[in-house]
Amino acid sequence: MKLFKTATLSLAALAMTASVSMADTLDDTKKKGYLSCGLNTGLAGFAAPDTSGVWKGIDVDFCRAVASAVLGDASKVKYAHLNAKERFTALQSGEIDLLARNTTWTATRDTSLGLNFVGVNYYDGQGFLVSKNLGVKSAKELDGAAFCIQAGTTTELNLTDYFKANNMSYTPITYDTPSQVIEGFKAGRCDVVTSDASQLYALRTKLKDPDSAFVLPEIISKEPLGPVVRQGDDKWFNIAKWTHIAMLNAEELGITSENVDEMLKSNNPNIQRLLGTSSNIGEQMGLDAKWAYNVIKQVGNYGEVFERNVGKGSPLKIDRGLNKLWKDGGLQYGAPIR
Amino acid sequence: MKKIKKEPQKDVAFYNNPEKRAIIYQILALIGIFLFTYFILNNMFINIEKRGINTGFDFLSSEAGFGILQSLIKYDESNTHGKVFIVGLLNTILVSAIGIFFASLIGLLIGIGRLSKNYMVSKLCMVYIETFRNIPILLQILFWYNVVLASLPSPRQSINYFDTVFLNNRGLYIPRPILESGFIAVIIAFILAVIACRYLVKWARKKHDETGEEFPVFWTSLAILIAAPTLVFFVSGTPATLEYSELKGFNFIGGWTLIPELLALAFALSIYTATYIAEAVRAGIEAVPKGQKEAAHALGLKDHIILKKVVLPQALRVIIPPVINQYLNLTKNSSLATAIGYPELVTVFAGTSLNQVGQAIEIILMTMAVYLTISIVISFIMNYINDKIKIKER
Numbered sequence: 001m002k003l004f005k006t007a008t009l010s011l012a013a014l015a016m017t018a019s020v021s022m023a024d025t026l027d028d029t030k031k032k033g034y035l036s037c038g039l040n041t042g043l044a045g046f047a048a049p050d051t052s053g054v055w056k057g058i059d060v061d062f063c064r065a066v067a068s069a070v071l072g073d074a075s076k077v078k079y080a081h082l083n084a085k086e087r088f089t090a091l092q093s094g095e096i097d098l099l100a101r102n103t104t105w106t107a108t109r110d111t112s113l114g115l116n117f118v119g120v121n122y123y124d125g126q127g128f129l130v131s132k133n134l135g136v137k138s139a140k141e142l143d144g145a146a147f148c149i150q151a152g153t154t155t156e157l158n159l160t161d162y163f164k165a166n167n168m169s170y171t172p173i174t175y176d177t178p179s180q181v182i183e184g185f186k187a188g189r190c191d192v193v194t195s196d197a198s199q200l201y202a203l204r205t206k207l208k209d210p211d212s213a214f215v216l217p218e219i220i221s222k223e224p225l226g227p228v229v230r231q232g233d234d235k236w237f238n239i240a241k242w243t244h245i246a247m248l249n250a251e252e253l254g255i256t257s258e259n260v261d262e263m264l265k266s267n268n269p270n271i272q273r274l275l276g277t278s279s280n281i282g283e284q285m286g287l288d289a290k291w292a293y294n295v296i297k298q299v300g301n302y303g304e305v306f307e308r309n310v311g312k313g314s315p316l317k318i319d320r321g322l323n324k325l326w327k328d329g330g331l332q333y334g335a336p337i338r
Numbered sequence: 339m340k341k342i343k344k345e346p347q348k349d350v351a352f353y354n355n356p357e358k359r360a361i362i363y364q365i366l367a368l369i370g371i372f373l374f375t376y377f378i379l380n381n382m383f384i385n386i387e388k389r390g391i392n393t394g395f396d397f398l399s400s401e402a403g404f405g406i407l408q409s410l411i412k413y414d415e416s417n418t419h420g421k422v423f424i425v426g427l428l429n430t431i432l433v434s435a436i437g438i439f440f441a442s443l444i445g446l447l448i449g450i451g452r453l454s455k456n457y458m459v460s461k462l463c464m465v466y467i468e469t470f471r472n473i474p475i476l477l478q479i480l481f482w483y484n485v486v487l488a489s490l491p492s493p494r495q496s497i498n499y500f501d502t503v504f505l506n507n508r509g510l511y512i513p514r515p516i517l518e519s520g521f522i523a524v525i526i527a528f529i530l531a532v533i534a535c536r537y538l539v540k541w542a543r544k545k546h547d548e549t550g551e552e553f554p555v556f557w558t559s560l561a562i563l564i565a566a567p568t569l570v571f572f573v574s575g576t577p578a579t580l581e582y583s584e585l586k587g588f589n590f591i592g593g594w595t596l597i598p599e600l601l602a603l604a605f606a607l608s609i610y611t612a613t614y615i616a617e618a619v620r621a622g623i624e625a626v627p628k629g630q631k632e633a634a635h636a637l638g639l640k641d642h643i644i645l646k647k648v649v650l651p652q653a654l655r656v657i658i659p660p661v662i663n664q665y666l667n668l669t670k671n672s673s674l675a676t677a678i679g680y681p682e683l684v685t686v687f688a689g690t691s692l693n694q695v696g697q698a699i700e701i702i703l704m705t706m707a708v709y710l711t712i713s714i715v716i717s718f719i720m721n722y723i724n725d726k727i728k729i730k731e732r
Contacts, residue, residue: 085693092391092698113696114389144587146508151685152693156404160415171508171589172405173599174690175679184679187487188507189598191588231390 025097025229025236026070026286034076037063038096041081041177044202045310045318046102046122055079058309059100062121062227062244065299066098069243069291074298083176085152088113091230098240099228102196104154109228118227118240121302122310123322123331125219126158127197129204132212134191139218143168148181148190150174155195158221182206196223201316239285246292248334249274250301252325257300260293274337281337292337302332382699397695398423404690406681408597419691426683427708433603433682434669434712440608441615441668442661448612449619450645463616471613476674478610483602483678490598493589504583510596511583520577527570528563535559599680603672611668618660622653654727662720666713673709683708 029035039047039059047057064074080096091099092114102124103109105117130136139162149156151174163170173190175181182203185193193203197219204210229240250256253271255263263271272278275296276289283289299305303325307313311320324330352358386393398420405415409425410432451463470478487507491497496506504511542553571577583593626649634644673684688705692698 085689088693088696089698092389092696108694109696112390112392114386114391144589144591146589151679151690156690157694160403160405164415170405172407173679174404174407174681174685176676176689180677180679183484184487187484188492189487232388 025233026239029070029097033071034078035063035067035070035098036078036080036096037066038080038082038087038090038099038101039063040101041083041179043102043178043199044205045198045314045316046202047079047081047100048202056309058122058305059102059227061299061305061309062100063098065243065247065295066240068294068298069239069246069287072288072290072294074294084150085176088115091115091228094230097229097236102199102225103228104196105224105226106154114231115228116231116237118229118237119244120224120226120331121244122198122225124196124198124223124225126155126194126221126223127200127219128216129185129193129195129200129213130191130216132214136216139216139220140166140168142170142192144170145192146171146173146190148173148175148184148193150178150181150195151176153195154221154223159194162220178203179206196225198225198310198316198318201318205315235286239287242281242285242337243291243295244302245334246274246295246337247299247302247305248325248332249337250292250296251303252327252334255296255301256304257297260296264293270337279338302334386699392695392697393700395700397691397697397700400695402691402694404694406686407679408595408600408681419687419695422691423683423687423704426681426686429680429686430669430672430682430684430708431712433600433607433672433675433680436600436604437607437611437668437672438665440604441611441664444608444612445615445661445664446619448616449623452616452620453623467613467616470609471617473610475606475610475671476677479603479606479674479677482606483599486598486602486605493585496585496590502580502582504590506590507598508589508595509598510601511590512594512596513580513582514592514594515578516581518577518579520574523574524567524571524577528567531563531566534562534566538562597680599675599678602678603675603680607668607671610671611664614664614667615661618657618664619653621660622655622657623649625656626652651727655724655729658720658724658727662717662724665716665720669712669716670709 039055039057042048043057045057047055047059050056060079063077063079067077068074080090082090082096082099082101087099087101087103088109090096100121102122103117104124105120109115110117128139128142130142136142147159147170149159149172156172156174159170159172171190173184175184178195178199181193181195184190185203186207193200195203197215200215204213204215207213227240227244229237249270250260253263253268253274255271255274260275264275264277266272266275269278273281275293276282276291280289282291285291288294300308306320306323310316310318320330322331324332326333353362383393399418401416402419402422403415406413406422406425408429410428411421411425413421413425448463448466451459452467454460454463490505490507493506493508496504496511498504502513538559539555542555545551545553581592583590583595630648630652631644634648639648672682675682676685676689679685683705688701692701695701
């Protein structure tokens with residue numbers, strides 16, 4: 001069945017018509033009236049359905065932000081739920097226009113798959129989740145352990161590197177989806193779950209007793225996660241990139257979804273340019289002058305999105321850490337809008 | 339019926355001549371298909387190049403960089419994607435072979451049981467068939483996998499048989515024989531035993547034809563096959579030792595391991611496919627004319643002899659063609675392993691490798707070619723057998 005799905009996607013790639021290759025994703029999206037956005041199959045904090053079945057998360061919010069910028073309405077998104085193995089083919093073949101699926105930015109992916117990484121909407125790193133009664137205090141004690149991993153991820157490759165560098169051996173048990181991974185851990189198929197630290201916190205909440213497991217202190221890799229678009233459509237690439245940057249700038253300038261209407265009257269030239277009251281940046285991108293206003297009004301600034309989905313306002317309660325703005329000592333840095 | 343060839347009428351234009359017209363249409367259809375394929379492939383290459391997606395089969399020689407749970411040949415993370423392909427292929431063949439063996443065995447027994455005069459046996463077989471063939475195979479795979487995992491203890495509380503065989507939720511651990519150079523004598527003894535058995539069978543058949551006396555060929559052959567290598571094994575000074583699994587750190591190390599993914603998948607595939615084979619067996623047996631059984635009965639043959647020597651040989655002709663299909667289905671269904679993470683071709687190659695190198699078209703084409711080849715080989719072998727056993731018309 002999976003083969004069938006992948007085969008269909010590949011055949012779709014085969015059958016891409018000339019119109020797709022010369023595509024203007026912006027025009028297409030406006031014509032269709034909605035944005036097709038690829039998400040995870042279900043990962044709390046990034047893309048997961050809430051109790052009423054509405055998908056929520058950092059990645060969902062990025063899709064909604066781009067839809068607000070392009071179409072002026074955050075709700076005009078159609079989501080495709082992809083597992084790690086399907087995501088790139090779906091984007092390459094044109095099934096989706098934007099991939100917002102906690103995907104690590106790597107050189108190979110950026111240069112050989114026909115993809116462009118938009119930016120980093122979450123700085124992450126790979127960690128280990130172990131059960132408390134295993135009695136392990138450090139990743140260095142994991143020689144010979146069995147690991148539950150999601151197939152086709154950078155995690156899988158980093159684990160190999162780490163164990164080779166430390167002269168240890170391991171048994172990999174690879175599953176398709178994060179939920180299979182945590183089920184395997186629950187059933188005792190493996191001793192350790194390894195994944196991006198943010199995912200580990202999300203998966204931990206699915207345990208019967210979340211306090212019975214904890215994340216080891218070692219972080220063994222850099223995992224800059226970000227949205228991805230197809231290569232070859234620079235206009236669309238710019239839109240996605242600057243939507244992300246606009247949300248960072250909004251936080252820096254103190255503009256939130258609550259106060260954005262008041263801010264329209266602000267005298268601060270930075271705010272005026274961002275909100276389109278004194279600039280034509282939106283038009284330069286082929287968008288409405290109020291593009292950034294729409295994003296902030298309907299989705300919020302970067303900090304709001306973070307806190308709501310993974311930070312203190314969410315069950316995950318992840319510390320902002322590296323994802324603080326540059327002026328607060330973090331890595332998130334929005335290029336100037338001018 | 340004899341085909342009457344019509345003389346083409348001379349005064350009709352060539353496009354009104356039905357025979358010529360048929361040829362013209364076929365040529366047109368062929369050109370159409372060719373153009374369509376060309377258009378699609380051309381489009382694909384243009385698009386791929388525009389997007390800057392890598393193409394070609396270079397990735398097969400680049401380092402894979404990920405581990406695989408089970409491999410029949412030596413594999414580690416520094417091997418290439420080409421090796422991943424081989425490892426996946428072998429794992430597919432392994433699980434298919436195990437599945438085909440057990441599905442045939444269970445299918446034969448259940449199919450015969452279905453026709454038993456014993457009410458209980460017959461009804462139980464019916465319930466078995468109706469239950470397992472009406473549940474989607476994917477659900478069964480997931481069910482058995484979860485049952486296997488949920489019912490087995492963790493490594494430290496392993497079920498233990500005399501400290502040689504261990505069973506836990508990481509797998510079934512059995513001792514691994516380590517062969518020394520002297521072991522070749524045992525292998526030779528085994529081959530000689532097989533040859534001896536062949537002669538024994540010939541001799542017994544001849545004796546049966548001449549005198550009508552039955553000789554217990556099966557049991558004698560079995561005795562020879564076991565006794566000869568065993569004897570040589572001890573005479574040549576036991577040239578093999580067993581490596582036992584032992585608990586070290588997180589899990590057992592050493593010996594042979596049967597992983598739960600393999601157990602669950604082989605179990606599900608055999609049980610599911612066996613229902614179809616059982617029905618084919620039943621159909622085959624019922625297709626044998628009743629008179630054949632009655633005649634054999636009248637000769638005073640015992641029931642199991644009738645089944646073995648009269649019914650099954652005739653039934654096989656009906657049974658084999660549908661069973662070929664079931665073998666093919668089983669092999670293709672093994673790709674559902676991706677749901678439980680058994681590392682077969684689709685999981686590791688069309689899954690993990692595809693995602694690491696991103697070259698969907700090449701990888702999917704290779705994977706499809708593999709399934710096509712396996713299917714053709716299976717049907718070739720089975721058709722050969724079918725030809726062998728079908729009624730020889732002279």
